Amino acid sequence: MDAVTWLTYDELAERLGIERESARQHVKRKRWGRRPGNDGKVRIGVPDEVLSPGSEGDTVAGTQPVQPPVQDPVPAPVQPPAHDPGVTEVLTRHIERLESALEAAMKRAEDRDALLADRDALASERDVLTVQVDALRAALTAAETDRDRWHQTASRVPEPVPHRPWWRRLAG
Structure with missing residues (x-):
């Protein structure tokens, strides 16, 4: 078996x-x-003859590849743009407009938060009042029931007691 070197x-x-x-495609093509x-x-598992110093893989020894390997160019330092007072003035005005728009938006957000707090307080108060109204309705119903019972009792006419003279009551 040929000598191989195991590389990532x-x-x-x-x-x-x-x-x-490219290395991944090369490995697939060579079926290593x-x-x-x-x-x-x-x-x-890369065969050692591929990695030997005189070998360039698929190229013939001593020849140069058609294209040299691509190297990342060193980026040129970024030059700041020339100072233009007109641009600075326009940008300053734009920043001022944005700041005023931000201020207005913050004010609207504060107003909205205050309205939400008021709405929540009113909803809580409404819930308490609803419970109180339900309790008063229950008390009213109980009072009406009691009133009707007393009215029936008062409106019944008792049967008259037969009148007996006193002497008959004594004699029996």
């Missing part, structure tokens, strides 16, 4: 001087073995 995709890309995705490493990264 990042290590392989660095050794071959290509991007990580893969297995998980202890660190959770995939390890690729």
Whole structure:
């Protein structure tokens, strides 16, 4: 069996001087073995002749690749724009307008919060009054029932007691 070195995709890309995705495609194309490493990264079994210093993989020894590897260009330092008093004045006015709009929005939010607090207080008071009205209605119903009972008792006419003279009551 050929000698292989087990590398991650990042290590392989660095050794071959290509991007990580290119290294992944290269591994698929060459059908090199893969297995998980202890660190959770995939390890690729790369033949040693591919990694030898004189070898460039698919290129013939001693030739240069068609395109050199792409290197990230160093970004040029950002130059601040030239100072223009007209732009500063326009931006200052715009900031002032935004600040006044923010102030108005904050005032509206405070007013809305106050209205919500008043609404909540009124809702609580309404709930208390509803309970009190229900209690008064129950008391009224009980008083009406009691009144009707007393009215029936008072309106009944008792049967007259037959009048007996006193002497009959004594004689029996």
